[in-house]
Amino acid sequence: MGFLDTAMYAKIAGICLIISLLLFLIAFADPHWASTNSAVSTRNEYIGLWRSCTKPMGGGQVCTNFIDYTSGDWLKAAQGFMTLGFFGLLGSVAVVAVAAFVAEFEGEPKVMAAGITVLGVTSTFLLMGVAIWGGQYNEYFDTHEGLVQNSGQLDWAYGVACTSLLLTVAAGVMMVMEATASRR
DSSP states (O other), rough: OTTTTSHHHHHHHHHHHHHHHHHHHHHHHOSEEEEEEEETSSSOEEEEESSSEETTTSSSOOOEEEESOOOOOOHHHHHHHHHHHHHHHHHHHHHHHHHHHHHTTTOHHHHHHHHHHHHHHHHHHHHHHHHHHHHHHHHHHHHHHHHSOOEEEEEEHHHHHHOOOOOOOHHHHHHHHHHHHHHH
């Protein structure tokens, strides 16, 4: 009996979720979600969900927590949805692990439904977080640059968060495939 002989799609979903969670943790903590566009601005600044960092002309790096000063509601919404997405990912990993690796629950309709539901809700939270960020991040840079509009650009940690979202959606699709395969 091989690894993928039973609950194949659920096990693939579990692998997708583990990778998604690791990528999410990197993106969640890193302040490189967006940065100033050097073609438009002389500032060297980058921001993430929780921190804003600048590199002064003399060298070094100065970071400030967003909690220390007032920021837009869009940032609080993105932080909230991504935090809910984190807890959803933890729950998704647990439910999918039960569906994939506990023999008594393999193909169990209630466990499959729970896994699909948790993955759907988690995907929605993550989608809302990255969509709000992607639509509003320039507001932060525009308020700091004065007259210069659209002085920011998305950075690598935002791409990592989007990849985590796509892997979570893929895990949901795998769970739907597992549920339909186990009904046969």
